[in-house]
Amino acid sequence: MTNVLASQTVLLYDRLRAAILSLDLAPGERLTERGLEASFDASRTPVRAALGRLDAEGLVQRVGRGWIVSPIDLAEIGALAELREAVEGAAVRLAVQRATDAQIAAVAALLEAAGPGDLAGDAEQGVRAGGDFHEQLARLSGNPAMVDTVRGALTRLARTRWLEVRTPAARAQAWQEHRAVLDALDARDADTAAQLLTGHIRGTNDRLLTALAADTRRLRGHGLAILPDTPPTAPR
Amino acid sequence: MTNVLASQTVLLYDRLRAAILSLDLAPGERLTERGLEASFDASRTPVRAALGRLDAEGLVQRVGRGWIVSPIDLAEIGALAELREAVEGAAVRLAVQRATDAQIAAVAALLEAAGPGDLAGDAEQGVRAGGDFHEQLARLSGNPAMVDTVRGALTRLARTRWLEVRTPAARAQAWQEHRAVLDALDARDADTAAQLLTGHIRGTNDRLLTALAADTRRLRGHGLAILPDTPPTAPR
DNA sequence: GTGTCCGATTTGGTATACCACGGCGGTGTA
DNA sequence: TACACCGCCGTGGTATACCAAATCGGACAC
Numbered sequence: 001m002t003n004v005l006a007s008q009t010v011l012l013y014d015r016l017r018a019a020i021l022s023l024d025l026a027p028g029e030r031l032t033e034r035g036l037e038a039s040f041d042a043s044r045t046p047v048r049a050a051l052g053r054l055d056a057e058g059l060v061q062r063v064g065r066g067w068i069v070s071p072i073d074l075a076e077i078g079a080l081a082e083l084r085e086a087v088e089g090a091a092v093r094l095a096v097q098r099a100t101d102a103q104i105a106a107v108a109a110l111l112e113a114a115g116p117g118d119l120a121g122d123a124e125q126g127v128r129a130g131g132d133f134h135e136q137l138a139r140l141s142g143n144p145a146m147v148d149t150v151r152g153a154l155t156r157l158a159r160t161r162w163l164e165v166r167t168p169a170a171r172a173q174a175w176q177e178h179r180a181v182l183d184a185l186d187a188r189d190a191d192t193a194a195q196l197l198t199g200h201i202r203g204t205n206d207r208l209l210t211a212l213a214a215d216t217r218r219l220r221g222h223g224l225a226i227l228p229d230t231p232p233t234a235p236r
Numbered sequence: 237m238t239n240v241l242a243s244q245t246v247l248l249y250d251r252l253r254a255a256i257l258s259l260d261l262a263p264g265e266r267l268t269e270r271g272l273e274a275s276f277d278a279s280r281t282p283v284r285a286a287l288g289r290l291d292a293e294g295l296v297q298r299v300g301r302g303w304i305v306s307p308i309d310l311a312e313i314g315a316l317a318e319l320r321e322a323v324e325g326a327a328v329r330l331a332v333q334r335a336t337d338a339q340i341a342a343v344a345a346l347l348e349a350a351g352p353g354d355l356a357g358d359a360e361q362g363v364r365a366g367g368d369f370h371e372q373l374a375r376l377s378g379n380p381a382m383v384d385t386v387r388g389a390l391t392r393l394a395r396t397r398w399l400e401v402r403t404p405a406a407r408a409q410a411w412q413e414h415r416a417v418l419d420a421l422d423a424r425d426a427d428t429a430a431q432l433l434t435g436h437i438r439g440t441n442d443r444l445l446t447a448l449a450a451d452t453r454r455l456r457g458h459g460l461a462i463l464p465d466t467p468p469t470a471p472r
Numbered sequence: 473g474t475g476t477c478c479g480a481t482t483t484g485g486t487a488t489a490c491c492a493c494g495g496c497g498g499t500g501t502a
Numbered sequence: 503t504a505c506a507c508c509g510c511c512g513t514g515g516t517a518t519a520c521c522a523a524a525t526c527g528g529a530c531a532c
Binding site: 032033034044048065066067 | 512513514515
Binding site: 045048049052053056076079080082083085086087089090091094141143144145146149153 | 281284285288289292312315316318319321322323325326327330377379380381382385389
């Protein structure tokens with residue numbers, strides 16, 4: 001109970017979140033408060049607080065009286081991609097109007113620092129770099145609500161996005177497309193920037209779904225719960 | 237400890253939420269866990285759980301170690317309106333593609349049931365009817381992520397939206413604009429539907445901001461905390 | 473009169489005991 | 503053998519005691 005710098009709750013939340021995102025806790029896995037209490041060496045109070053936050057983020061869910069790690073849901077992935085297209089597309093249009101050249105340059109510098117993608121790092125790093133880029137880009141809109149929405153969607157997608165950037169070629173493509181969006185933004189070309197960005201999101205999602213479909217059997221073999229794709233045609 | 241039908245936590249959450257949305261708990265008001273425990277006759281555990289959920293919804297915030305009811309923030313209102321334009325505009329375009337005639341008719345029936353707006357009810361009822369309409373409309377997209385985003389934005393806006401529908405004329409205008417969107421949707425005219433909807437959202441927001449600016453002094457007199465509008469870099 | 477220091481009080485953070493409910497298994501009976 | 507009942511055990515839900523930190527007040531010294 002030393003409470004060194006941050007509260008137990010925050011630390012526990014971070015650790016649980018990391019365990020879920022790294023798939024150490026498998027999608028669909030049942031969680032018990034007392035089990036987590038033992039695994040993470042904390043009492044139930046912070047465990048419950050962390051679960052509550054993760055529930056709000058969509059990373060865990062209630063099932064009956066209990067908890068599970070949110071399964072990977074192909075329908076949800078598609079829905080989140082559509083949401084991202086709408087929000088990020090609008091955000092980049094706002095950025096064309098509002099972002100200063102210096103702000104755009106800062107994001108470009110960030111992108112350059114990450115390298116052309118095929119040089120640096122692994123898939124996990126690619127996911128983080130991509131997520132950072134999209135969040136920074138959204139931030140240029142000056143609209144915090146949009147940033148939050150984008151970040152939330154990226155979080156819920158984080159467990160699967162690495163599938164799409166496994167190969168250096170895929171990371172290089174993503175990097176190029178990010179670069180093209182920034183160029184259009186820098187040229188204050190809203191239509192091109194928005195179209196490039198939404199096309200990038202859509203293409204990424206398509207490749208992700210393809211990879212997921214191909215890997216579903218293998219992933220299930222690893223204990224991952226993958227929900228079938230019930231296409232978004234029917235409301236409710 | 238009777239636990240009649242729903243858990244203490246859920247009931248407490250509902251009551252706290254209602255108190256905030258009805259302005260019984262004023263924006264900016266400081267909340268203490270032990271004070272709420274006493275006011276709502278529950279123990280701190282469900283109080284903390286409810287505060288956590290409300291925090292995730294943006295209805296309360298942490299300030300230092302404590303809690304406050306989220307102040308009314310003009311910048312946030314504008315940002316949420318922009319977010320709604322992006323998401324609802326995209327949603328209605330998806331609805332044009334995906335919603336069945338029967339589903340559209342169901343929403344239209346709901347709208348008709350609410351009446352032309354100037355007949356039925358007060359401002360509070362107008363807010364609820366409007367919120368329901370926008371949520372149902374988003375649901376026609378078949379995209380739950382968009383529905384959640386819209387609902388979240390409407391929730392965070394709920395405390396101020398009544399200002400915009402105080403007069404029967406304003407409610408009638410909103411009803412007409414809703415009706416026009418549905419007509420365009422029914423005609424499968426995506427561009428018109430989206431333009432009408434985003435225009436409606438923008439117009440509503442403009443009138444809301446006008447009303448808020450006019451009433452700020454009076455509202456502050458009632459103890460409401462209104463944050464100044466630090467515009468997101470450039471007006472529309 | 474003013475500034476500083478110290479302590480009491482109040483706060484959120486945490487640990488834990490207790491409760492009711494529900495599922496599972498064993499046992500007894502038909 | 504099959505089925506029904508009953509009780510144990512594990513679950514999340516709740517209440518509460520205790521802790522550390524922050525704040526506020528007063529008293530004292532200058």
